[in-house]
Amino acid sequence: MDETSPGQPATDAICSRLRTRALPDGEVRAALRLLTDALRGPWAGATVDLSGATLTDADFSDCRLGGATFADTRFHGTTAFDGATFEGGAAFQRAVFHGDTGFAGARFDGDAEFGRARFRGAADFTGAVFGGMAWFGRGADTWWEDDEAWDTVEEIDPAPWDEPNEHDPGWPVAVLIEDYQDWEEGGDGARFNGDASFRDARFDGPAWFYHARFGAAAAFAGARFAGRVHLDQPAVDLAGAHWAGGTGDGGSVWPLGWTAPGAGGVVRDAAVLPYAGQLGDPATRADGLRILARLGDDRPELRQRVVTTVCAFLRMPVPFDLRAGGRTPGQTTLLQLRLAAQELLATRLRPGPGQWQGMHLWLCGATLVDLDLSGCEGGYADFTGAQFHGTTRFDGSRFDRTAFTLDGPAGRATFHGPVTPIMSP
Numbered sequence: 001m002d003e004t005s006p007g008q009p010a011t012d013a014i015c016s017r018l019r020t021r022a023l024p025d026g027e028v029r030a031a032l033r034l035l036t037d038a039l040r041g042p043w044a045g046a047t048v049d050l051s052g053a054t055l056t057d058a059d060f061s062d063c064r065l066g067g068a069t070f071a072d073t074r075f076h077g078t079t080a081f082d083g084a085t086f087e088g089g090a091a092f093q094r095a096v097f098h099g100d101t102g103f104a105g106a107r108f109d110g111d112a113e114f115g116r117a118r119f120r121g122a123a124d125f126t127g128a129v130f131g132g133m134a135w136f137g138r139g140a141d142t143w144w145e146d147d148e149a150w151d152t153v154e155e156i157d158p159a160p161w162d163e164p165n166e167h168d169p170g171w172p173v174a175v176l177i178e179d180y181q182d183w184e185e186g187g188d189g190a191r192f193n194g195d196a197s198f199r200d201a202r203f204d205g206p207a208w209f210y211h212a213r214f215g216a217a218a219a220f221a222g223a224r225f226a227g228r229v230h231l232d233q234p235a236v237d238l239a240g241a242h243w244a245g246g247t248g249d250g251g252s253v254w255p256l257g258w259t260a261p262g263a264g265g266v267v268r269d270a271a272v273l274p275y276a277g278q279l280g281d282p283a284t285r286a287d288g289l290r291i292l293a294r295l296g297d298d299r300p301e302l303r304q305r306v307v308t309t310v311c312a313f314l315r316m317p318v319p320f321d322l323r324a325g326g327r328t329p330g331q332t333t334l335l336q337l338r339l340a341a342q343e344l345l346a347t348r349l350r351p352g353p354g355q356w357q358g359m360h361l362w363l364c365g366a367t368l369v370d371l372d373l374s375g376c377e378g379g380y381a382d383f384t385g386a387q388f389h390g391t392t393r394f395d396g397s398r399f400d401r402t403a404f405t406l407d408g409p410a411g412r413a414t415f416h417g418p419v420t421p422i423m424s425p
Helices: 007-018 025-039 148-155 282-298 300-314 329-349
Strands: 047-049 054-056 067-069 074-076 367-369 377-382 387-389 398-403 414-416
Touching: 007 025, 007 047, 025 054, 282 300, 282 329, 300 329, 329 367
Parallel strands: 047 067, 054 074, 367 387, 377 398, 387 414
Antiparallel strands: none
């Protein structure tokens, strides 16, 4: 359905009404139900713009949308897009899903943008089909320099950042990508607090999860990938996944413990056995850290991959308030594991017989507690947007280059305790 079709004016009117923040909850629910019922019937294929709206128990399951903009939308309660079809682009950048969210069996015919989206409950993309780019990585938008959206960038009203232990580091609201930046630049990625399932999903275009943050299990079992993949996450399960070998957009990056040697199955990486992803399972993380340390000690060619994996573990969200007392045994154990991961890095970056030289630290957006990198040496250390709690020590450290901010206040790191400064190289 195009914008001149009979249902589009009515769709636009309802969406405009739903974007009004002061509406009573009952009126919001009634208008939303009218819209979704029509998108399953006479208005199927209409373009929907609910950017910045606040919706409760939104049920778009089996709806057909010609295009969809949910940028900065706040979804409360349970959200359902199961079986929905997005015939155009689907924009969910910076959206916040407060409860469990379902996209099971959804079909995205165009690009699906979830940059900086926050999933606070479970996120179910089981069997979803991504016909274009599946963007869950850094940055929120992909705008060209002459895009008219720049004219209204100041009007964007992202949801307040109220995650435990974290401040909003002021990531760029919009990021140029195509002409001036690599895909790796531009801010933090999507955040999954609960379990995330992409089981049996199909990615026909690039699958981009660079600097996404998985706080729990991340299941990609049986997924099928056709293009470039960046899925360097320690919690990912790729059992039975398949990759078509697409390299047109550049090389792919798989989690430590997995490899895709060419078109065919994504398989366990024999070069790093017996590692096999222990950091993804809370029951085996302590052993996993010890195995990773030995792996790097014994295999110098794998040291940077080990360091990157440990950094990804430290980028997982901390699910409880670090300032609160009376921690549960599980919380204490998790904090001890994070301290052990920090110590693993520090002891091997200090000069001596066992030093891992030239390592790069990728700790963008990480939550770090009592971090002690005193006397450490390394290559590039990325702390943009990181949160430092407790006492932080950099005294005597030397890195080739460090970053604590992207540009001025953008992506700034925040210190919540005393800190000794880093030494210049």
